[in-house]
Amino acid sequence: MSTPEEKTPTDFIRTIIQEDNNTGKHDGRVHTRFPPEPNGYLHIGHAKSICLNFGVANENPGGLCNLRFDDTNPEKEDVEYVESIKEDVKWLGFDWDDREYFASDYFDQLYEFAVALIKKGKAYACDLPADKMREYRGTATEPGKPSPGRSRSVEENLDLFERMKNGDFQEGEYVLRSKIDLASPNFHMRDPVIYRVRHVHHHRTGDKWCIYPMYDYTHCISDSIEQITHSICTLEFEDHRPLYDWILDELEVFHPQQIEFARLNMTYTVMSKRKLLELVQGNYVSGWDDPRMPTICGMRRRGVTPESLREFCKTIGVTKFNSMTDKVVLENCMRDHLNQVAPRVMGVLNPLRVVIENYPEESTEELEAINNPNDESAGTRKVPFSKVIYIEKEDFMEEPPKKFFRLSPGREVRLRYAYFVTCVDVIKDDSGEVIELRCTYDPDTKGGNAPDGRKVKATIHWVSEPHAVDAEVRLYDHLFKTRDPEDLPDDVDYKTNLNPDSLQVLTNCKLEPCLRDAEVGSRFQFERLGYFCVDHKDSTREKPVFNRTVTLRDSWAKVEKQIQNQPKKK
RNA sequence: UACCCGGUAGUGUAAUGGUAGCACAGCAGAUUUUGAUUCUGCUAGUCAAGGUUCGAGCCCUUGCCGGGUAACCA
Numbered sequence: 033m034s035t036p037e038e039k040t041p042t043d044f045i046r047t048i049i050q051e052d053n054n055t056g057k058h059d060g061r062v063h064t065r066f067p068p069e070p071n072g073y074l075h076i077g078h079a080k081s082i083c084l085n086f087g088v089a090n091e092n093p094g095g096l097c098n099l100r101f102d103d104t105n106p107e108k109e110d111v112e113y114v115e116s117i118k119e120d121v122k123w124l125g126f127d128w129d130d131r132e133y134f135a136s137d138y139f140d141q142l143y144e145f146a147v148a149l150i151k152k153g154k155a156y157a158c159d160l161p162a163d164k165m166r167e168y169r170g171t172a173t174e175p176g177k178p179s180p181g182r183s184r185s186v187e188e189n190l191d192l193f194e195r196m197k198n199g200d201f202q203e204g205e206y207v208l209r210s211k212i213d214l215a216s217p218n219f220h221m222r223d224p225v226i227y228r229v230r231h232v233h234h235h236r237t238g239d240k241w242c243i244y245p246m247y248d249y250t251h252c253i254s255d256s257i258e259q260i261t262h263s264i265c266t267l268e269f270e271d272h273r274p275l276y277d278w279i280l281d282e283l284e285v286f287h288p289q290q291i292e293f294a295r296l297n298m299t300y301t302v303m304s305k306r307k308l309l310e311l312v313q314g315n316y317v318s319g320w321d322d323p324r325m326p327t328i329c330g331m332r333r334r335g336v337t338p339e340s341l342r343e344f345c346k347t348i349g350v351t352k353f354n355s356m357t358d359k360v361v362l363e364n365c366m367r368d369h370l371n372q373v374a375p376r377v378m379g380v381l382n383p384l385r386v387v388i389e390n391y392p393e394e395s396t397e398e399l400e401a402i403n404n405p406n407d408e409s410a411g412t413r414k415v416p417f418s419k420v421i422y423i424e425k426e427d428f429m430e431e432p433p434k435k436f437f438r439l440s441p442g443r444e445v446r447l448r449y450a451y452f453v454t455c456v457d458v459i460k461d462d463s464g465e466v467i468e469l470r471c472t473y474d475p476d477t478k479g480g481n482a483p484d485g486r487k488v489k490a491t492i493h494w495v496s497e498p499h500a501v502d503a504e505v506r507l508y509d510h511l512f513k514t515r516d517p518e519d520l521p522d523d524v525d526y527k528t529n530l531n532p533d534s535l536q537v538l539t540n541c542k543l544e545p546c547l548r549d550a551e552v553g554s555r556f557q558f559e560r561l562g563y564f565c566v567d568h569k570d571s572t573r574e575k576p577v578f579n580r581t582v583t584l585r586d587s588w589a590k591v592e593k594q595i596q597n598q599p600k601k602k
Numbered sequence: 603u604a605c606c607c608g609g610u611a612g613u614g615u616a617a618u619g620g621u622a623g624c625a626c627a628g629c630a631g632a633u634u635u636u637g638a639u640u641c642u643g644c645u646a647g648u649c650a651a652g653g654u655u656c657g658a659g660c661c662c663u664u665g666c667c668g669g670g671u672a673a674c675c676a
Binding site: 356489588 | 604605606607608609612614615625626627634635637638639640668670671672673674
């Protein structure tokens, strides 16, 4: 068996870095950064970026990756997000050591650089209101018009900028703009705004500043200050690269290379922070860490392991073309890892009572069960068995179709690690619903083997009634019912694609007794059902709560579908 | 519309100008005290047309299709 994380992926970014190493561009130095804005929780798309940036650093001798918070827009940002981001990056398995930076740490330097730009005649204060500025910027086919402030003297600009900083102006009254090229076909070069006035409190600098630098201006300088060699970002910043380069060239400072890659899109979910925020605030989900969310904390709560998330990021690769990754790829990674590490247990989600008529009344046996067939060192455990047990409702059919191998009247099946049992009677309530089964067992088949060599076609799981732990189990399905929830006409809201059945809560589940002491966050395979994880928020010893991380592969479900689709022919 | 970027099996990705490979999905079979896992086999691809070349997925031209940008957000 191959360990999941041995072969390093290759992609165009790693190729660029390799070439730079070969030519000695940065003396063999590789320094990246992961630069989230602290205005929301990290999601699986960020995981892709984290794995790329930290991964590249880890693969190169002496490589480093900084964690930098891009906190230049105080209106949307908060320390709550800073803390969650740090927790998520750590949980994913990456370490930035002491290299934790904030763009806001550079506000003083950024200010001085802006002054330098003004002195060079490359920046000016502009008092055009926002709508006028848009108008002056021109169109795709017409160049922009110079704003009246464009011809101001250096001295005036210096004075105006200082007064902006001192709070002499209202928001929107003045901005600082770079002086580049109003006729550029690239709108980002038509004198973009680099500072705006905002009289708001910043979560780190407090009320020290009332002017805040814009992203384009801040990001390249932050990269430069931190001696970043490769500044990796997503595709939508391609058009910003000329501006990134222009600023650093004008300032004549260390010049990192910006490289863009395609962000992750995944089926049955949305990835934009705005939409995820909306789902949280509108109570469409229980919070950022709702297990249906594509957020890192949501997936953590659901039971996804960091190993499988990293493996997923490796699998999807890094390219420049927009793609839609199928969610089953993620699920495959989840199963792959959980299959290796998750202990097996038995749990009945939809219990059906079974009385074993010929089993002694007060007797209890301890049967030996294997904890993990893929890991011998996981050992075995004892599972109690008694006269009354629960089995899964789905494991019984009164009138079974041909390919149904499980229990039905008169049929014999194996109870895993226990005995062969045969159904001898079906008890129904007034409405005709099956509420109890009567079975007999064969004492010679203890442990699950028949001395006479006879075979059964099915082995089913079970839980002893007097020993059962009552639990709540939450089953999750896609958050959205369509593969691409955002693929809609302009006038239709994506929320109409929300899947009304994405959460199913089962409150009458019966679990084997060892699960009473399961630690919060621990993960198990409920045999024949899937992987489950103890919910870290709502689970208590008295009332355990489990989240289903992912189901097992289910080839029976396919057969079942075929049967349903085939019209019964006589 | 202008500018920028991109198009390789169903999906996601590989291939110094030299045999188009891998994974997931799908299909078929073997093993199985989980209809799981594991194993074996199969299916299926270079957007189009020209050009350069002994040879093009890769280089050039044109077209087609898809995405991005046109915030005092990042």
